[in-house]
Amino acid sequence: MRTSFNIPDEVVAEFDRVWQEQEIENRSRAVREAMLEYIESHSRLEETSGEVVALVAFDYRHHEVIGELHAVQHEYQEVILNTSHTHQGEWCLEALFCRGPAGRVRRLIYQLRDFDGVRRVKAMVIREGVE
DSSP states (O other): OOOOOOOOHHHHHHHHHHHHHTTOSOHHHHHHHHHHHHHHHHHHHHHOOSEEEEEEEEEEEHHHHHHHHHHHHHHTTTTEEEEEEEEETTEEEEEEEEEEEHHHHHHHHHHHHTOTTEEEEEEEEEEESOO
């Protein structure tokens, strides 16, 4: 199946550099591998249930989304225990330390991913079935 994506040039250039360094046969194979890793990561998040402890890290362009991000964080304050924020030029890096029902933490992650000004969101479930 052929398809096309709208990806910033600098992301494509970095992706090409990485897969070529790893001596992967071609870009299509590298994209398939990346997609499978994304599916695996997403599936684990979907399958997690009960109470969890998780770290959610994301980077974003401060001036584009800060108001909306603060609103989301206030909406989920019952599961966000602590936040850490640092400035990296025009980008900010934020880490949320969370504890609560897996479904609620999952919805927080999905909302953060929905902003154009957020570059990426990484979630690490540290403990499942916490009492």
